Amino acid sequence: QVQLVESGGGSVQTGGSLRLSCAASGITASYCMSWFRQTPGKGLEGVAAISPSGIFTRYVDSVKDRFTISRDNRENTLYLQMNNLSPEDTGMYYCAASAAPWRQCSALNSADFMSWGRGTQVAVSS
Numbered sequence: 001q002v003q004l005v006e007s008g009g010g011s012v013q014t015g016g017s018l019r020l021s022c023a024a025s026g027i028t029a030s031y032c033m034s035w036f037r038q039t040p041g042k043g044l045e046g047v048a049a050i051s052p053s054g055i056f057t058r059y060v061d062s063v064k065d066r067f068t069i070s071r072d073n074r075e076n077t078l079y080l081q082m083n084n085l086s087p088e089d090t091g092m093y094y095c096a097a098s099a100a101p102w103r104q105c106s107a108l109n110s111a112d113f114m115s116w117g118r119g120t121q122v123a124v125s126s
Contacts, residue, residue, distance in 0.1 A: 022078040024076045032098045033078045039091035047108075048063065048080065062088070093120050
């Protein structure tokens with residue numbers, strides 16, 4: 001059974017940084033992993049995805065050059081380093097796992113992800 005547990009959320013001021021972690025169990029290194037977020041008034045949005053090997057990544061335009069997704073397959077942990085945060089980044093952040101091929105997974109369609117964590121809250125104040 002797949003279990004994903006996020007941590008690392010919190011409250012920061014504009015321009016601050018946070019590092020989210022997602023501890024995974026019950027999955028293998030062959031899974032594509034991603035971060036999604038639910039922001040006020042915007043619904044569920046795919047933020048970043050990483051291929052099983054970690055070689056390939058994809059980001060939504062609004063977080064490019066500010067967020068970095070990475071994974072440690074030996075520790076079964078997914079990370080999201082978030083820098084230069086703005087109030088628009090406020091929301092609940094979820095990690096998700098997919099067995100779909102990278103070309104499909106990287107499209108960040110939530111329907112392609114079969115396992116989800118419960119989320120960690122990020123709040124950015126101006």
